[in-house]
Amino acid sequence: MAVSEANNGRGELRILENLDELRTDLADYIAELSEAAVKERGAFAIALSGGSLIDLMGKLCEAPYNKTVDWAKWHIFWADERVVAKNHSDSNYKLAKDGLLSKVPIVPGHVHSINDSVSAEEAADDYMFVIRQLVKTRMVNVADISDCPKFDLILLGMGPDGHIASLFPNHSALDETDEWVTFIIDSPKPPPERITFTLLVINSASNVAMVVTGESKAEAVHLAVDNIGPDCPSLPARLVHPTEGKLVWFLDKQAASKLDGLQFSD
Numbered sequence: 298m299a300v301s302e303a304n305n306g307r308g309e310l311r312i313l314e315n316l317d318e319l320r321t322d323l324a325d326y327i328a329e330l331s332e333a334a335v336k337e338r339g340a341f342a343i344a345l346s347g348g349s350l351i352d353l354m355g356k357l358c359e360a361p362y363n364k365t366v367d368w369a370k371w372h373i374f375w376a377d378e379r380v381v382a383k384n385h386s387d388s389n390y391k392l393a394k395d396g397l398l399s400k401v402p403i404v405p406g407h408v409h410s411i412n413d414s415v416s417a418e419e420a421a422d423d424y425m426f427v428i429r430q431l432v433k434t435r436m437v438n439v440a441d442i443s444d445c446p447k448f449d450l451i452l453l454g455m456g457p458d459g460h461i462a463s464l465f466p467n468h469s470a471l472d473e474t475d476e477w478v479t480f481i482i483d484s485p486k487p488p489p490e491r492i493t494f495t496l497l498v499i500n501s502a503s504n505v506a507m508v509v510t511g512e513s514k515a516e517a518v519h520l521a522v523d524n525i526g527p528d529c530p531s532l533p534a535r536l537v538h539p540t541e542g543k544l545v546w547f548l549d550k551q552a553a554s555k556l557d558g559l560q561f562s563d
């Protein structure tokens with residue numbers, strides 16, 4: 298690992314030499330959280346994103362993780378999903394199924410994907426209902442000070458514009474403070490119709506990991522992580538602050554290249 302440090306309340310930074318090291322560190326981190334959650338409450342509620350994340354989780358399908366992780370206790374959710382059919386190439390579910398879920402022994406009934414046969418608005422309501430039932434049975438933990446779901450782990454990628462899940466800069470979905478899941482029909486990145494966890498749910502998680510690689514994201518990483526003062530534009534990634542949980546950034550050197558004050562050891 299090149300650098301690992303805590304950063305001004307903006308979470309722990311793990312900056313890895315290369316993608317191979319990042320994949321290993323990420324797999325270790327997820328496996329450790331899974332073990333702790335299963336030991337403590339008998340289940341591991343994990344929310345995935347789409348994009349580059351699934352490929353970066355790939356080591357979980359290999360030894361030792363494929364044998365040592367207690368896959369039967371995993372409950373899978375999506376922090377965001379595109380409102381397309383499950384077999385569509387834009388579907389975050391399909392991405393995760395092809396790249397991860399079909400390669401490890403997850404219980405099919407524990408895979409909580411969205412309803413792909415209704416409108417974006419209905420899919421968001423429907424998903425909130427599903428999560429509410431699982432919070433009632435404590436398959437998904439609950440926040441200490443509200444009835445909000447407290448996922449054991451939410452994994453987020455970040456776009457070059459600083460978007461996380463399907464929360465885009467200057468979009469009204471960022472202001473949603475009541476609902477757990479909301480919808481958009483005007484995503485600046487195709488496809489336009491999506492559902493997404495709100496900041497309320499993201500910031501109620503026990504653990505949030507931001508997994509970001511590549512030089513095209515270096516400026517957004519700098520804006521999200523460094524102390525650049527109160528005049529920061531509406532950068533969704535900067536709004537991730539788990540209230541009772543822990544935030545960890547997994548970065549490769551390229552994504553970390555514009556961070557203030559970092560010295561890499563070669």
Ligand SMILES: O=C1O[C@H](COP(=O)(O)O)[C@@H](O)[C@H](O)[C@H]1O
Pocket residue numbers: 346347348349350377378379389453454455456457460461462463486
């Ligand atoms: O559209 C999306 O983009 C983000 C970032 O994707 P990446 O390929 O740049 O990592 C992703 O996290 C989100 O789930 C997805 O819907």
